[in-house]
Amino acid sequence: MAIPGPGYSITMRIQAPPSAGAAGDLTTAVGRAGGVITAFDVVESTAQRMVVDLSANAQSGPHADEIRAAVDALPDVHVRKVSDRTFLVHLGGKIEIASKVPLRNRDDLSRAYTPGVARVCQAIAENPDDARSLTIKRNTVAVVTDGTAVLGLGNLGPAAALPVMEGKAALFKKFAGVDAWPVCLDTTDTEEIIRTVQLIAPVYGGINLEDIAAPRCFEIESRLRDLLDIPVFHDDQHGTAIVVSGALRNALRVVGKDISDCRIVVSGVGAAGNAIIRLLLHQNPADIIAVDIEGCVHRDRPGMDRNLAEVAAATNKAAVTGTLAQAVRGADVFIGVSAPNILKAEDVATMADDAIVFALANPDPEIDPLAAQAHAAVVATGRSDFPNQINNVLAFPGVFRGLLDAQARDITDAMLLAAADAIANVVSPEQLNASFIVPSVFDDRVAKAVAAAVAGAATRQGVAGDPVDERTQTAAVGETV
Numbered sequence: 001m002a003i004p005g006p007g008y009s010i011t012m013r014i015q016a017p018p019s020a021g022a023a024g025d026l027t028t029a030v031g032r033a034g035g036v037i038t039a040f041d042v043v044e045s046t047a048q049r050m051v052v053d054l055s056a057n058a059q060s061g062p063h064a065d066e067i068r069a070a071v072d073a074l075p076d077v078h079v080r081k082v083s084d085r086t087f088l089v090h091l092g093g094k095i096e097i098a099s100k101v102p103l104r105n106r107d108d109l110s111r112a113y114t115p116g117v118a119r120v121c122q123a124i125a126e127n128p129d130d131a132r133s134l135t136i137k138r139n140t141v142a143v144v145t146d147g148t149a150v151l152g153l154g155n156l157g158p159a160a161a162l163p164v165m166e167g168k169a170a171l172f173k174k175f176a177g178v179d180a181w182p183v184c185l186d187t188t189d190t191e192e193i194i195r196t197v198q199l200i201a202p203v204y205g206g207i208n209l210e211d212i213a214a215p216r217c218f219e220i221e222s223r224l225r226d227l228l229d230i231p232v233f234h235d236d237q238h239g240t241a242i243v244v245s246g247a248l249r250n251a252l253r254v255v256g257k258d259i260s261d262c263r264i265v266v267s268g269v270g271a272a273g274n275a276i277i278r279l280l281l282h283q284n285p286a287d288i289i290a291v292d293i294e295g296c297v298h299r300d301r302p303g304m305d306r307n308l309a310e311v312a313a314a315t316n317k318a319a320v321t322g323t324l325a326q327a328v329r330g331a332d333v334f335i336g337v338s339a340p341n342i343l344k345a346e347d348v349a350t351m352a353d354d355a356i357v358f359a360l361a362n363p364d365p366e367i368d369p370l371a372a373q374a375h376a377a378v379v380a381t382g383r384s385d386f387p388n389q390i391n392n393v394l395a396f397p398g399v400f401r402g403l404l405d406a407q408a409r410d411i412t413d414a415m416l417l418a419a420a421d422a423i424a425n426v427v428s429p430e431q432l433n434a435s436f437i438v439p440s441v442f443d444d445r446v447a448k449a450v451a452a453a454v455a456g457a458a459t460r461q462g463v464a465g466d467p468v469d470e471r472t473q474t475a476a477v478g479e480t481v
């Protein structure tokens with residue numbers, strides 16, 4: 001059952017009698033209706049009445065309506081207005097552009113804009129690589145979507161996807177100092193998306209693809225990687241794969257197993273499942289069995305598309321067929337990126353001793369984590385109200401920080417694995433236990449560790465750019481002296 005949380009948080013402006021018991025009546029009414037009070041502020045007080053702002057967390061929109069009705073039903077109490085605090089956060093958008101340079105007088109203008117800027121333009125025209133040091137390209141990422149797979153809500157279109165992309169941009173800035181900008185495209189045509197991203201690429205040091213539905217997302221990413229000289233990263237695929245790999249590494253430490261001895265079942269072979277399987281294969285598990293809505297993926301299964309055929313060719317050595325329940329029998333690890341409530345507690349009971357269950361379907365996991373805990377040694381979900389939250393924010397800010405710092409032109413699987421190891425290693429041996437296999441998203445060591453690991457791997461892989469051009473650096477120093 002959902003519990004009241006800040007995602008459904010309301011503030012009610014309430015007029016009440018100035019009696020001694022009025023405040024108690026209000027808070028009792030909210031509590032009885034199942035709301036959790038987070039603030040109580042008196043905004044007006046006279047001998048005749050009291051006006052208060054009462055903030056409370058609810059479980060859902062309809063539950064918030066019930067809380068309001070419970071307060072309104074009190075004698076001589078009137079709810080004047082209800083504000084949805086989540087909507088208030090989004091009013092006018094969540095990010096803005098700020099100038100980094102002073103624009104106080106004519107001198108400032110002449111340097112930041114014309115005529116001074118002309119010399120900088122000419123320098124870049126002579127040496128296009130200078131754009132990486134003399135423009136926002138150095139620190140800016142495009143967050144590109146077509147709005148076809150927004151959160152778990154499906155195809156909402158580009159405008160409705162914008163609040164998510166703005167949020168992503170805010171996280172990029174907060175956790176890694178990366179300037180990210182939402183680019184919501186009004187097309188679902190693969191060729192148009194590829195061409196449009198290619199046309200806007202000069203401004204950006206990296207492309208973060210977001211919430212683009214499978215299987216189109218695979219072709220868009222792979223074609224853009226070939227076309228562009230900046231890294232292209234689909235977070236729903238690789239961000240998830242990085243965090244899952246890091247979490248699995250620590251979960252295996254907790255149960256004392258080596259991945260090379262483990263049979264891993266991956267439920268869901270969409271954007272997330274495909275990338276997870278690909279990254280796990282680099283780590284040489286004993287076997288992986290992929291399962292989708294039609295059952296186990298195996299070489300003889302008819303009607304598979306190219307992605308599924310590639311997965312089938314690289315997995316399921318034991319040629320297991322049938323249902324998810326059949327696949328998990330004896331398995332060491334279950335990773336779900338598929339659909340809610342498709343794994344039963346009795347299925348987990350048939351897994352190997354010290355089983356690991358990552359049930360990541362959002363918002364409702366493949367199995368209730370409490371039911372899974374009855375038979376598994378380590379359980380993780382995508383939810384913030386259980387331990388071991390597998391959250392992509394552990395990966396993407398640091399990944400792009402590292403890519404931008406290294407001026408990387410590409411991103412490789414070795415860099416994704418380095419990021420996964422970095423996340424795992426932020427959890428010290430003393431901290432590690434079954435309820436703490438990944439660090440907190442607010443641990444500021446995470447993005448720094450991931451960035452350093454990605455930048456180091458970029459250099460080792462030969463995809464890092466040249467160090468900042470000495471000529472432009474000298475010019476910049478000369479200006480400030």
Ligand SMILES: NC(=O)c1ccc[n+]([C@@H]2O[C@H](COP(=O)([O-])OP(=O)(O)OC[C@H]3O[C@@H](n4cnc5c(N)ncnc54)[C@H](O)[C@@H]3O)[C@@H](O)[C@H]2O)c1
Pocket residue numbers: 151152213214236240267268269270271272273291292293294336337338339342360361362363381382383390391392
């Ligand atoms: N960090 C996280 O917690 C995290 C990250 C990424 C995705 N997810 C969740 O994973 C799920 C999948 O995301 P995606 O982007 O890969 O979606 P997707 O639509 O690309 O793929 C969904 C896959 O699940 C399979 N599937 C659907 N119903 C199934 C069923 N009843 N039994 C078995 N397989 C079934 C489909 O065949 C498909 O292979 C979503 O719920 C998403 O929210 C969580």
